[in-house]
Amino acid sequence: MSAVSDCINMLDSETKAVETPEDHAEELRLWLRLLTCTTLIEGEVRGRLRQRFDVTLPRFDLMAQLDRAPDGMTLSDVSKRMMVSNGNVTGLVERLVESGHLDRRTSETDRRVQVIRLTKLGRAEFRRMAAEHETWIADLFADLTPKDVRELMRLLAKTKASAQKSAGRRRA
Amino acid sequence: MSAVSDCINMLDSETKAVETPEDHAEELRLWLRLLTCTTLIEGEVRGRLRQRFDVTLPRFDLMAQLDRAPDGMTLSDVSKRMMVSNGNVTGLVERLVESGHLDRRTSETDRRVQVIRLTKLGRAEFRRMAAEHETWIADLFADLTPKDVRELMRLLAKTKASAQKSAGRRRA
DNA sequence: CGAAATTGCTTTAAGCCTAAAATGTTTCCG
DNA sequence: CGGAAACATTTTAGGCTTAAAGCAATTTCG
Numbered sequence: 001m002s003a004v005s006d007c008i009n010m011l012d013s014e015t016k017a018v019e020t021p022e023d024h025a026e027e028l029r030l031w032l033r034l035l036t037c038t039t040l041i042e043g044e045v046r047g048r049l050r051q052r053f054d055v056t057l058p059r060f061d062l063m064a065q066l067d068r069a070p071d072g073m074t075l076s077d078v079s080k081r082m083m084v085s086n087g088n089v090t091g092l093v094e095r096l097v098e099s100g101h102l103d104r105r106t107s108e109t110d111r112r113v114q115v116i117r118l119t120k121l122g123r124a125e126f127r128r129m130a131a132e133h134e135t136w137i138a139d140l141f142a143d144l145t146p147k148d149v150r151e152l153m154r155l156l157a158k159t160k161a162s163a164q165k166s167a168g169r170r171r172a
Numbered sequence: 173m174s175a176v177s178d179c180i181n182m183l184d185s186e187t188k189a190v191e192t193p194e195d196h197a198e199e200l201r202l203w204l205r206l207l208t209c210t211t212l213i214e215g216e217v218r219g220r221l222r223q224r225f226d227v228t229l230p231r232f233d234l235m236a237q238l239d240r241a242p243d244g245m246t247l248s249d250v251s252k253r254m255m256v257s258n259g260n261v262t263g264l265v266e267r268l269v270e271s272g273h274l275d276r277r278t279s280e281t282d283r284r285v286q287v288i289r290l291t292k293l294g295r296a297e298f299r300r301m302a303a304e305h306e307t308w309i310a311d312l313f314a315d316l317t318p319k320d321v322r323e324l325m326r327l328l329a330k331t332k333a334s335a336q337k338s339a340g341r342r343r344a
Numbered sequence: 345c346g347a348a349a350t351t352g353c354t355t356t357a358a359g360c361c362t363a364a365a366a367t368g369t370t371t372c373c374g
Numbered sequence: 375c376g377g378a379a380a381c382a383t384t385t386t387a388g389g390c391t392t393a394a395a396g397c398a399a400t401t402t403c404g
Contacts, residue, residue: 037328056390083215087354112351144334153205155327160205162314166312246383260361
């Protein structure tokens with residue numbers, strides 16, 4: 001091996017400034033496991049919502065957002081909170097207005113803005129579903145100790161921060 | 173409070189066999205955080221796959237399954253592994269056969285079964301994408317220490333087991 | 345002021361996804 | 375053997391989802 005490549009390798013191992021074909025198998029496995037957990041739980045919740053209340057998960061999620069905002073939200077707010085595209089929200093809201101769960105009105109002060117709220121019916125139905133939903137989640141996580149839960153919260157917060165930072169780097 | 177309700181409450185607190193309106197806010201928050209992390213990372217990966225390779229995430233995932241199975245897989249296998257419905261796989265495979273990435277043939281021994289494999293093109297393209305994909309994941313998780321990763325793996329394994337148990341209870 | 349950029353939302357085209365019903369195939373067993 | 379059950383896949387109907395383009399209203403700033 002040449003003196004030059006010796007030098008480069010030392011830089012690599014000591015400063016980690018250069019990318020040799022490094023091994024990221026652990027992170028990859030972590031990502032797959034994270035995805036598996038989420039998919040598993042999401043599927044379970046989806047199925048139960050459907051069976052018990054004949055409602056879809058996205059509809060439930062949207063109502064959950066609105067339940068915490070008595071004064072309503074704009075479509076953009078909802079879109080950001082739910083981390084879905086704008087166009088997605090448009091259709092979702094359309095169907096929920098149609099079924100009488102949501103009320104939609106154009107803002108007085110800015111005619112671009114649509115403000116949506118839960119109707120009385122929407123709120124009542126959501127509360128009924130949410131109560132049961134909470135027990136499902138509790139059951140799905142039942143084998144975790146309170147300490148496990150705290151620790152997971154902490155590590156996922158760290159994960160979220162890390163991912164956001166990485167996403168920010170890309171957009172920059 | 174009556175003697176009867178005293179008795180019931182004692183049973184509740186000591187054996188946890190009965191459900192009083194308990195507080196499961198922590199588990200709920202944990203679930204939302206888990207979902208946020210996954211959605212965030214998934215969206216980031218989806219965007220990068222699209223930008224760099226003009227490929228969708230489901231296509232990538234399907235090819236990833238096949239890359240690890242040189243002898244091919246049946247559609248049912250893929251469906252189970254990917255945790256998606258059978259009908260979903262049918263369409264996904266259709267498009268990947270169409271684009272020349274997959275090879276599909278009916279099993280010799282069981283005419284119900286379709287065996288799919290990566291074509292040479294499919295494998296080459298997947299390997300190219302996977303190499304880059306791995307660096308994205310590493311970057312997204314960059315702020316986690318090796319210890320964090322290990323700990324998350326452990327807790328997510330526990331979470332997965334708990335959720336599977338709960339899902340099993342329901343189907344029973 | 346008024347053009348340009350931005351913002352909020354909708355539309356479009358394409359693809360993803362599910363649950364349930366339908367189709368064809370194989371296995372099980374009486 | 376032969377019908378019932380199980381299995382693998384496809385089809386169907388409906389909804390979800392995205393990226394990108396389009397439209398209208400508002401804000402910015404020369």
